[in-house]
Amino acid sequence: MGEGTDEGxxxxxxxxxxxxxxxxxxxxxxxxxRTPWTRRxxxxxxxxxxxxxxxxxxxxxxxxxxxxxxxxSHVIVLYWMxxxxxxxxxxxxxxxxxxxxxxALRSPARPNPIALSVxxxxxxxxxxxxxxxxxxxxxxPLLDLKPYFASVDAKPEAHVGWRESERGGxxxx
Amino acid sequence: MGEGTDEGxxxxxxxxxxxxxxxxxxxxxxxxxRTPWTRRxxxxxxxxxxxxxxxxxxxxxxxxxxxxxxxxSHVIVLYWMxxxxxxxxxxxxxxxxxxxxxxALRSPARPNPIALSVxxxxxxxxxxxxxxxxxxxxxxPLLDLKPYFASVDAKPEAHVGWRESERGGxxxx
Numbered sequence: 001m002g003e004g005t006d007e008g009x010x011x012x013x014x015x016x017x018x019x020x021x022x023x024x025x026x027x028x029x030x031x032x033x034r035t036p037w038t039r040r041x042x043x044x045x046x047x048x049x050x051x052x053x054x055x056x057x058x059x060x061x062x063x064x065x066x067x068x069x070x071x072x073s074h075v076i077v078l079y080w081m082x083x084x085x086x087x088x089x090x091x092x093x094x095x096x097x098x099x100x101x102x103x104a105l106r107s108p109a110r111p112n113p114i115a116l117s118v119x120x121x122x123x124x125x126x127x128x129x130x131x132x133x134x135x136x137x138x139x140x141p142l143l144d145l146k147p148y149f150a151s152v153d154a155k156p157e158a159h160v161g162w163r164e165s166e167r168g169g170x171x172x173x
Numbered sequence: 174m175g176e177g178t179d180e181g182x183x184x185x186x187x188x189x190x191x192x193x194x195x196x197x198x199x200x201x202x203x204x205x206x207r208t209p210w211t212r213r214x215x216x217x218x219x220x221x222x223x224x225x226x227x228x229x230x231x232x233x234x235x236x237x238x239x240x241x242x243x244x245x246s247h248v249i250v251l252y253w254m255x256x257x258x259x260x261x262x263x264x265x266x267x268x269x270x271x272x273x274x275x276x277a278l279r280s281p282a283r284p285n286p287i288a289l290s291v292x293x294x295x296x297x298x299x300x301x302x303x304x305x306x307x308x309x310x311x312x313x314p315l316l317d318l319k320p321y322f323a324s325v326d327a328k329p330e331a332h333v334g335w336r337e338s339e340r341g342g343x344x345x346x
């Protein structure tokens with residue numbers, strides 16, 4: 001399996017590390033996410049910014065696993081950012097003033113490029129799900145679906161200090 | 174790599190499928206979660222039920238990735254449930270009336286046994302993090318850390334219909 005790196009040396013504000021020699025576990029792609037966006041620059045800046053409906057095509061092998069998911073209003077979607085480099089530990093998105101640690105960012109570039117979105121579940125037909133609130137590229141591999149439990153997953157009081165300083169104390173988004 | 178299955182045939186209320194012949198991508202274990210619980214039956218029933226402090230020991234290779242994570246009040250922790258079977262699509266936890274689809278449950282048993290917890294970040298020293306709100310076994314492999322963004326991750330209005338019927342319409346937790 002390739003290392004998923006799509007870039008060469010580090011740019012200013014970035015830091016790379018040598019990757020481990022081997023993987024420790026394996027993933028199955030269990031479906032694909034179908035979105036209107038085929039180029040990275042077309043994707044919404046964040047999932048909350050788009051009302052677009054997207055479709056998840058689950059591999060029929062796993063279809064029985066959807067039973068009663070239709071009773072859930074929101075779903076946690078885990079997916080695989082297969083184009084992201086995995087060796088970046090400090091990175092500087094273009095609109096940020098300086099580099100920050102990968103684990104302080106939601107960038108797709110991370111040792112295990114697993115992305116997470118909380119999406120509104122609109123409906124399920126067979127092995128096809130319709131959702132709102134995903135912003136990934138068309139064809140993105142799906143890893144998992146989980147019910148969103150407000151009692152443990154919703155922390156409306158949470159804050160991200162660096163975002164507030166980046167924006168001069170403006171709204172958190 | 175093994176398939177992570179730790180059980181034989183399906184029990185009443187359960188359904189298993191044949192797993193794909195090969196993996197599609199590979200994961201690195203980037204650290205270990207240190208908790209007071211060494212047996213599954215000792216783990217808290219859910220993360221919200223324990224005030225215990227737990228420690229994450231990040232592999233020093235990735236330590237630079239923590240920069241500015243200390244400004245975050247809450248962290249999304251992704252970890253690998255390496256003892257869970259991966260072929261269960263319908264399962265019936267002992268305290269439930271009937272089987273439900275894997276994707277409607279937060280059970281560790283799923284095609285890709287990636288678990289997710291939202292934990293309160295207490296502090297970071299070097300490559301060691303102290304957190305509250307994790308309920309996994311001691312030694313559990315770490316996959317990722319992400320900042321929790323209330324603006325997109327907190328959905329306090331979310332509901333899980335089957336939980337309400339399971340409890341006769343009682344509190345959601």
